[in-house]
Amino acid sequence: MAFDKALDDKFETSTASPVILNHRYLDDEQLSKDEQLQALKEIFEQNIRQKEIDALVAYLRPTLRGQHPPHISLLGKAGVGKTATALLILSHLQQVAQRKGVELRYEHLDLTTPRPCFRAMNDLACLLDASKRYTKGISIDEMAGRIEDKLSGYKGYLVLFVDEIDHVNTDMDNTFLKFLVRRLPQAIPAKLILIFASNRLGWRQNIDSRVKSFLKVNDIIFDPYNAVDLQKILRVRVTKALNAGMVDAGVVEKIAGLASREHGDARKAVELLSNAALIAERQGTRVRLETVDAAYEALETNSYLEFVKCGPPHLQAVLYAAILCLEDSEKHAVTEDIYNFYSKVCDEAGLSQLSERRVYDLLLELELYGYIRSRKVSLGRHGRRKEMKLLIPPTVISQLKSRIQEHLKG
DNA sequence: TGTCCACAGGAAATACGGGGGT
DNA sequence: ACCCCCGTATTTCCTGTGGACA
Numbered sequence: 001m002a003f004d005k006a007l008d009d010k011f012e013t014s015t016a017s018p019v020i021l022n023h024r025y026l027d028d029e030q031l032s033k034d035e036q037l038q039a040l041k042e043i044f045e046q047n048i049r050q051k052e053i054d055a056l057v058a059y060l061r062p063t064l065r066g067q068h069p070p071h072i073s074l075l076g077k078a079g080v081g082k083t084a085t086a087l088l089i090l091s092h093l094q095q096v097a098q099r100k101g102v103e104l105r106y107e108h109l110d111l112t113t114p115r116p117c118f119r120a121m122n123d124l125a126c127l128l129d130a131s132k133r134y135t136k137g138i139s140i141d142e143m144a145g146r147i148e149d150k151l152s153g154y155k156g157y158l159v160l161f162v163d164e165i166d167h168v169n170t171d172m173d174n175t176f177l178k179f180l181v182r183r184l185p186q187a188i189p190a191k192l193i194l195i196f197a198s199n200r201l202g203w204r205q206n207i208d209s210r211v212k213s214f215l216k217v218n219d220i221i222f223d224p225y226n227a228v229d230l231q232k233i234l235r236v237r238v239t240k241a242l243n244a245g246m247v248d249a250g251v252v253e254k255i256a257g258l259a260s261r262e263h264g265d266a267r268k269a270v271e272l273l274s275n276a277a278l279i280a281e282r283q284g285t286r287v288r289l290e291t292v293d294a295a296y297e298a299l300e301t302n303s304y305l306e307f308v309k310c311g312p313p314h315l316q317a318v319l320y321a322a323i324l325c326l327e328d329s330e331k332h333a334v335t336e337d338i339y340n341f342y343s344k345v346c347d348e349a350g351l352s353q354l355s356e357r358r359v360y361d362l363l364l365e366l367e368l369y370g371y372i373r374s375r376k377v378s379l380g381r382h383g384r385r386k387e388m389k390l391l392i393p394p395t396v397i398s399q400l401k402s403r404i405q406e407h408l409k410g
Numbered sequence: 411t412g413t414c415c416a417c418a419g420g421a422a423a424t425a426c427g428g429g430g431g432t
Numbered sequence: 433a434c435c436c437c438c439g440t441a442t443t444t445c446c447t448g449t450g451g452a453c454a
Contacts, residue, residue: 116439138430139437312441335417355443360418376418380452383416 018243019281025241026274028267039236040088046232048225049085055220056089063093063157063193064100071181071194071215075201076222079265082197083110085222086161090195093159103156111167117176118143120168125150144179151188158190165196166203181214224264230256233266234273242277247287251276254292275299304396307369308403314354317345318362320404322372323390327397332375332387335360349408363388 024030031039044053052074062069074082090106097104107127111120121143125131130150131143151158160180168176185192196203196217204212225233234252238244255276259269275295280287308316321341325333339356346353354362366372367388374388392400 118438134430354441357419357444358442361442364419376450378450378452379415379417380450381413381415381454382452383414384450385417 019246019277019287020241021243022241025237026270026277037088037091039240040084042236043233044085044088048229048232049081049222052081052085052220052222053089056085057093059218059220060089060093060159060193063104063191064097064102066102068191069193071217072196073204073217073219074195074197074222075203075219076199077224077264078199079263079267079269080222080224081266082222083163086163086195086197090159090161097157104159105154105156106159106161108161108163110163112164114167117168120176121147121179140175144183148184148187151190154188154190156190157193158188159193159195161195161197163197164199166198166200177215178211181211225260225266225269226264227253227256227260230259230264230266230269234269237270237273241274242287246280248289250289251287251292254289258292258296272296272299300393301396301399304371304392304400305403308400308407313349313351313408314358315362315365316404316407317349317351318342318359319366319371320401320408321345322363322366322388323392323397323401326372326388326390332389334385334387335363338363338388345408351408 020026024035025039028036056072056074059069059072074086076082087108090108094104094106109120109124109127111123115123118140121140122131122134125143125147126133128147128150131146134143162180165177180194201221204215204217231252234256238247238252252273255269255272259265259272262268272292272295275298276287276291279295279298280291283291285291308319311319318338321338321344322333324345325338325341335356339359342359343353345351363372363374367374371390371392372388373391374386376384376386378384390397
């Protein structure tokens with residue numbers, strides 16, 4: 001009886017004042033394409049990315065007069081709205097073109113994770129419905145042929161928005177880019193406009209010069225969002241997804257401040273908001289400033305652990321060795337020290353050891369992800385070495401250790 | 411001031427895996 | 433069943449270099 005009553009109470013208190021009203025608006029993945037566009041419009045209505053939008057529109061306008069605009073490259077860090085802006089403008093452009101009787105279509109090739117040229121090509125073929133999905137086995141030329149066949153009947157404009165172009169692993173002569181820039185425009189009747197997006201400003205630096213000379217591009221650079229922009233973006237989410245009455249004053253400002261100081265990444269800012277809301281909902285409280293702190297910390301811990309889950313076993317073993325070697329000494333360690341620990345870890349886990357050179361590279365990788373930091377030290381005529389130390393917050397270390405142990409056993 | 415160690419880190423070679431064509 | 437193609441991981445090999453020491 002008392003238990004029933006207690007459960008009743010629990011349901012009552014948690015439904016009395018919900019924090020989250022519409023879950024889906026905290027995660028773009030869950031929104032339909034139209035809903036996404038609608039949300040984007042609301043954000044861009046507030047004078048965000050005006051400069052970039054104007055530039056993009058100016059570059060694309062010639063299509064409506066039947067001229068051929070140059071290719072475009074959108075540059076800027078992750079989460080600064082490159083994709084969002086491009087999709088919004090392209091969908092609008094398509095509508096306008098339709099009204100004016102100009103034949104125009106656009107495709108969004110999203111290369112979210114790094115992939116070889118072959119897969120990029122295959123993805124493009126799938127996007128255009130020109131081929132089924134292959135993992136391997138078919139030649140790249142064959143794939144190119146199928147794409148060309150598929151497009152052979154289309155004579156209008158074709159805007160190909162290649163998102164995260166730098167994720168295509170560059171083979172020695174940039175097969176994928178060469179195809180897009182040199183071969184495809186020759187092979188099909190359509191007027192091809194390429195729009196590239198990339199996180200790395202210099203993605204064109206290390207491409208083949210013969211391709212480069214064909215690649216006339218206009219750059220549009222996206223700066224990271226500032227705190228004011230982020231506030232506007234977050235407010236839209238708050239009104240769409242949350243019970244605004246349950247969000248304390250200053251929460252949005254605080255998240256925007258944190259995010260703008262660290263990365264200016266809107267996606268991460270929304271993720272932080274979403275996490276804070278989830279925590280508040282679970283605890284049955286309002287979203288307070290302290291909730292934001294808790295969410296921030298949870299996200300940080302989580303990112304350390306998440307990486308372990310998907311990393312290859314040897315990387316985990318090296319990380320584990322690095323932790324064992326470095327956790328309780330203020331002293332720095334050198335590559336060899338960690339390699340010794342790594343050997344032991346491999347023995348215990350039944351892994352075959354990798355060469356020291358390889359482990360050296362894995363350590364570099366760990367450094368890239370912020371687990372360790374290294375410093376080059378010269379000892380004069382006694383050669384040179386690299387000293388490393390752990391950067392993982394002490395609170396995370398024990399969780400991390402047990403997580404890796406599980407993984408290496410399983 | 412020049413020497414020269416010992417390692418960082420680049421480059422090329424090699425092994426490997428896995429799927430499709432025939 | 434065998435061969436070919438492509439991409440990735442790892443090994444092997446080698447060069448270049450910062451700076452304490454003679």
